Amino acid sequence: MSGEAGRLVIETVGLKKTYLGKMPTPVLFGIDLRVAAGEFVSIIGQSGSGKSTLLNILGALDVPTEGLVKIDGVDISTLTEDGLAVLRSQVVGFVFQAHFLLDELTCLENAVLPISIRNGSPTLEESAWITSLLVRVGLGGKLHKYPDTMSGGENQRCAIVRALANRPRIVLADEPTGDLDSHTGEEVFRLMRQMSSEIGISFVMVTHDERLARAADRILLIEDGLMRALTKEEKAVGTSPS
Ligand SMILES: Nc1ncnc2c1ncn2[C@@H]1O[C@H](COP(=O)(O)OP(=O)(O)OP(=O)(O)O)[C@@H](O)[C@H]1O
Ligand SMILES: [Mg+2]
Structure with a gap:
């Protein structure tokens, strides 16, 4: 962790979310979450439990009903x-369930895009740094390929590097390794952990991969609209939330 260890970068108090519509859907019933600088937290929970809803709210892509x-x-x-807009582009980096790369840009161009949007064009140093990250996730040979000529896993690895481009304080990752085979998934996970400690980026990672969830600093479970840490027993025997 960096020198600012302990400083909270995410804090929610009594966060509630009900999707309004013909049939209001209550999803989150009062989430209290605290994430410190540089911390790596994983979130698990059954499909439909509200994990993506929570990440969207943390990234200011959606608003809470209360809290x-x-x-x-x-x-x-x-x-x-x-x-x-500053929060979404510079404070927070996103990795979504779908990668959302732009088809008309190469892998490298996609990965530096957040810098290009902020600054016009990236400096040589910035390009070199992004290139080094792409190499670290095994995309050194794909820098100038277009997304539709890369595999799903390659696209997702590129999207993860893109999320790091502006050195955000927080990365919100929604099943970032869902499309990857277990070996590549582990490599990508290792990169995220290294970034977390090297640059002090906090990660909140939603995952169905129990092994990766366990390798985080903390595992939180969303259940019945509430969030809790796993009990010792659950950690010991393992829960398979989905
Ligand atoms: N825009 C929306 N309008 C109405 N209901 C929604 C909307 N988005 C999500 N929901 C509902 O909210 C609940 C939580 O959805 P969410 O996508 O957060 O679940 P999740 O935990 O991410 O699931 P998964 O593991 O399948 O990705 C679900 O019942 C879903 O149908
Ligand atoms: Mg989801």
Whole structure:
């Protein structure tokens, strides 16, 4: 962890979410989550339990029905549209269940895109850093390939590097290894853990892979709309939430 270990980068208090519509769907009933700088947390829970809902709210892609959400010390309900845009592009990096790379850009161009959007074009140093990350996830030979000529797993690895491009404080990763074979999944996971400690990035990773979940600093379970840490017994015997 970095020198600011212990500083909270995510704090939610009583976070509730009900999707409104013809049939209101209550999903989250009061989530209290605290994540410190540089911490690596995994979230597990059955399909439909609200994991993606929670990540979307933490990344200001959706709003809670009730409760406080502080990201990097700021109550995000007080942010203007400009403030929210900065939060989404520079404070938080996303890895979604689907990778969302742009087909008309190469792997390298996709990965540096967040820097390009922020600064015009990346410096040589920035390009070299992104290239080194792509090499570390096994994409050294694919830098100039287009997404539709790469496999699903290669696209997802590229998307993970893209999420790191602006050296965000927090990466929200929704099943980042879901499309990968177990060997590649482990390599990608290792890269994320290294980034977490090298740059002090906090990770909140939703995963169905129990082994990876266990390799995080903490495992949290969403169940019946609430979040809790696994009990010692559950950790010992292993729970298969889905
Ligand atoms: N936009 C929406 N409008 C209404 N209901 C929604 C919406 N998005 C999600 N839901 C519902 O909220 C619940 C939680 O969905 P969510 O996507 O957060 O689950 P999840 O834990 O990520 O599941 P999975 O493991 O399958 O990805 C589900 O019952 C889902 O149907
Ligand atoms: Mg989901």
